Amino acid sequence: MTSEERESLVTAYALNDPGLSSADREKIESLVAHDADVRQAVEETRQLRRMLTEGLAAEQAATPATAITIPASKLLRRRSPLWKQQVVAASLVLVAAIGVSAVLQSVWKAEHSRDGKFPAVAARGSSDEDVAIGYLNKSLLTGQPSDSDIHVKVKAQAETHYERLPVEDLIVPIPGRPSPLGGQGPPDGGKGKFNSGEYRPGAPRAPALVPPGLPSGPPRVTADLGRPVTAIPGSVPVAGNLPAVPPGGNIDPTSPSESRLHFEAPPNANDRFPALVENAFIKVEGQNALSTFGVDVDTASYSIVRKFLSMGQMPPANAVRLEEMVNYFPYADKAPSGDDPFAVTVEMAECPWEPAHRLVRLGLKAKPIANDKRPASNLVFLIDVSGSMEPENRLPLVKASLKMLVNQLGENDRVAIVVYAGASGLVLDSTSAMKKEKILSALDNLHAGGSTNGEGGMHQAYEVAKANFIKGGTNRVILCTDGDWNVGTTSTEALIKMVEQKRETGVFLSVFGFGMGNLRDEMMVNLAGKGNGNYGYIDSLKEANKAFVEQMGGTLVTVAKDVKVQIEFNPAAVKSYRLLGYEKRILAAKDFHDDKKDAGEMGAGHVVTALYELVPTGAADPVVSKVDGLRYQKEADPKPAVKGDNSNEAFVVKMRHKKPDSDKSTLRELPVSNVTKQFEKTSEDFQFAAAVASFAMMLKDSPYKGSSNYGLVLELAASAKKREPGAHGEYRTEFIELVKKAKTLSGKP
Numbered sequence: 001m002t003s004e005e006r007e008s009l010v011t012a013y014a015l016n017d018p019g020l021s022s023a024d025r026e027k028i029e030s031l032v033a034h035d036a037d038v039r040q041a042v043e044e045t046r047q048l049r050r051m052l053t054e055g056l057a058a059e060q061a062a063t064p065a066t067a068i069t070i071p072a073s074k075l076l077r078r079r080s081p082l083w084k085q086q087v088v089a090a091s092l093v094l095v096a097a098i099g100v101s102a103v104l105q106s107v108w109k110a111e112h113s114r115d116g117k118f119p120a121v122a123a124r125g126s127s128d129e130d131v132a133i134g135y136l137n138k139s140l141l142t143g144q145p146s147d148s149d150i151h152v153k154v155k156a157q158a159e160t161h162y163e164r165l166p167v168e169d170l171i172v173p174i175p176g177r178p179s180p181l182g183g184q185g186p187p188d189g190g191k192g193k194f195n196s197g198e199y200r201p202g203a204p205r206a207p208a209l210v211p212p213g214l215p216s217g218p219p220r221v222t223a224d225l226g227r228p229v230t231a232i233p234g235s236v237p238v239a240g241n242l243p244a245v246p247p248g249g250n251i252d253p254t255s256p257s258e259s260r261l262h263f264e265a266p267p268n269a270n271d272r273f274p275a276l277v278e279n280a281f282i283k284v285e286g287q288n289a290l291s292t293f294g295v296d297v298d299t300a301s302y303s304i305v306r307k308f309l310s311m312g313q314m315p316p317a318n319a320v321r322l323e324e325m326v327n328y329f330p331y332a333d334k335a336p337s338g339d340d341p342f343a344v345t346v347e348m349a350e351c352p353w354e355p356a357h358r359l360v361r362l363g364l365k366a367k368p369i370a371n372d373k374r375p376a377s378n379l380v381f382l383i384d385v386s387g388s389m390e391p392e393n394r395l396p397l398v399k400a401s402l403k404m405l406v407n408q409l410g411e412n413d414r415v416a417i418v419v420y421a422g423a424s425g426l427v428l429d430s431t432s433a434m435k436k437e438k439i440l441s442a443l444d445n446l447h448a449g450g451s452t453n454g455e456g457g458m459h460q461a462y463e464v465a466k467a468n469f470i471k472g473g474t475n476r477v478i479l480c481t482d483g484d485w486n487v488g489t490t491s492t493e494a495l496i497k498m499v500e501q502k503r504e505t506g507v508f509l510s511v512f513g514f515g516m517g518n519l520r521d522e523m524m525v526n527l528a529g530k531g532n533g534n535y536g537y538i539d540s541l542k543e544a545n546k547a548f549v550e551q552m553g554g555t556l557v558t559v560a561k562d563v564k565v566q567i568e569f570n571p572a573a574v575k576s577y578r579l580l581g582y583e584k585r586i587l588a589a590k591d592f593h594d595d596k597k598d599a600g601e602m603g604a605g606h607v608v609t610a611l612y613e614l615v616p617t618g619a620a621d622p623v624v625s626k627v628d629g630l631r632y633q634k635e636a637d638p639k640p641a642v643k644g645d646n647s648n649e650a651f652v653v654k655m656r657h658k659k660p661d662s663d664k665s666t667l668r669e670l671p672v673s674n675v676t677k678q679f680e681k682t683s684e685d686f687q688f689a690a691a692v693a694s695f696a697m698m699l700k701d702s703p704y705k706g707s708s709n710y711g712l713v714l715e716l717a718a719s720a721k722k723r724e725p726g727a728h729g730e731y732r733t734e735f736i737e738l739v740k741k742a743k744t745l746s747g748k749p
Helices: 003-014 022-034 036-059 082-105 138-142 300-310 322-327 395-406 436-444 454-467 492-503 521-530 541-550 552-556 589-593 684-700 710-718 731-746
Strands: 107-109 131-137 149-155 192-194 197-199 220-223 227-230 261-264 290-294 342-351 354-366 377-384 413-420 424-432 474-481 508-513 535-537 558-569 574-580 600-603 607-616 649-658 666-673
Touching (some): 022 036, 022 395, 022 436, 022 541, 290 589, 300 322, 300 521, 322 607, 342 558, 342 649, 342 666, 342 684, 354 558, 354 649, 354 684, 377 395, 395 436, 395 474, 413 436, 413 454, 424 436, 424 454, 454 492, 492 508, 535 541, 552 600, 558 589, 558 607, 589 649, 607 684, 684 710, 684 731, 710 731
Parallel strands (some): 377 413, 377 474, 474 508, 508 535
Antiparallel strands (some): 131 149, 192 197, 220 261, 290 558, 354 607, 413 424, 558 600, 558 649, 574 607, 649 666
16 A cells, blocks of 8 residues: 555544445554554554544533634645645544534633732632643644643532642643643753743743642643653642653654553552562472462553653552563563473573572473464453543554454354453444454444442353353463442452452463553452452553463463462571562462462463572571571581482472363472573573563562663663564663663653
8 A cells, every 4th residue: 555545544544434444454553563653653643633632622611712713724824744734633533523612712812921820729718619721732732842832721620629839840842842822842851941030941840739639630631751741630640740850851752652642540549459478588498398379471560650650650569560561571481392291491690680599490381272272262351431531542452452362263262252341241242353343343342431330240251151162272361450440349359259259161361451540459469369360460462462462372261370489498408588579479488289279371482581699508697587596596517418319409490380281280399400600691581581670670679680771771781682582672772771761750770
């Protein structure tokens, strides 16, 4: 197709044009998945559409004001790429369709005073209805500089009162970009005029006051790593949410990842993450010489951390789960041979953040499976369509993500769709994946609205999966939600109990989180763990492609369930040890041989990495876990548990797993010699896993981080990115960029 035809199709796809054929839709979805420029075009089109429709919704109850007309010819007076022209034209048509007169009544021309005052905001104690003014520069609509501004008047959504704030405290200028009040921000990030006051790079900006009782509301308009351009009542600020423009003005306005606008609520206090206490060092004596845990293939934490950093915020410590950070990345471990469902790799070397200690990497690589070799699949998409799922990064992203998965399915696969809001319902009964057009059409017709009865939807989804059960195949419910359940059973404990009962039917559950602002991460972690599935967080089409295309086998096909690991350390070689992460998967020693005890699952091609930090015999005890000597007992000198050849072992790795359709586990053992490599001579996988672990400890400000700093993380990662495993080689490069962002935001070396 020509570039003009492609741009027209991209615009139609972004605006969800019902006239777009399935064939054209598939072409554009393929482009979106692999072409960053197309993704940017789609995103900007949708953002512009949403800005206009949200302006209308917010203005339906606003105080009327004098209307003005903005000629389309003026908006397009400068030559721009065809797709941008089509975006503006299509958006103007959209405005007309929903009531252009209503929009124009809410927009009036800015007074060009530069006195820095903030009109129409009630002072504290006023009994009048409070009104806030949000400023949107016309350049945000057209991408072109403009001398005139558009003021969008947004009515407050609760009877409350605001402090009078100077506009300079509400709006942050972007270097080299049009100011939201007209004119240009300092082109070089240096000292310059901003309205009537001085603009000082590095000066903190006070967040807008938040009305009491408004934990959510109209989204904030943000640009450039999450720097707010307007502050709207109902947006809840987080500490550090308004960073100053960095000295030197080093924002690249041409970079798609840096310059695009985001229309979404920022992360706030309604996001819920599980509070996990980090594993401490444990002395190798008696039963404490045994370390037992269930494997974990979840990766959500890394995507969530990436989302926070991309919005210009440091992630909360509880959002950082070290094992999920490490396991996000593909590694080049050797795949199993024969009938073994997974192979095991062990490496031990000097610990980079504590040279007197040792670092152990245990890698489990599950057998990969080609798409055409997969067993038949019985899938039920369980989709949250409640009102909280309306933003573009929620239900629209859910639909685009699941379409990628549908396009990978074949003649032996079936799909059903269950949705839930205030009530649940079957949108599409189990349908052959050969009828892709029917499945895609059902996804297209989903719309958000209402409260959230997740429990009802879960029950129905499991019933549909059970009714279409494929013996020897993949039977799985795929839940897509932000987790904001507010109707029916909402307690995590009750939902976990239900999922534990349902998994006995042979139907597994995978959970994918979407959106920020009310993310129930703590609930989704537990549901996936107890549902014999995995938990991922989808923040972009790129991440959707990773989960549903690149790693489709791991997402759908379980090759081993209830996989447990138990390591016994030899006290002659190891004084104490610490398991890095896996706090939510720790098991008692007695659970290892108990086949009734649930543990983690491994999907086809999955790689599970576990890291241990060891204190060798003779080394000093770590300060963070030092205890006084016993007064009434003498501590025995460490001795080998077994004499002979085994005395040269540092530890033995024992593993148990079940086949997906079996209730009896199989035992494997692997002794490991007490041989320590120099860190520089370890594999790239070992070095990169160490870099990610060090980064996670920095983000959590872990007491066990030793000499870790962002500089060390960058050094370790740089040495390990020469060869990047996986279909796409950008993951390690992206990681390095995230570390740089965290380093800048934290202000730490």
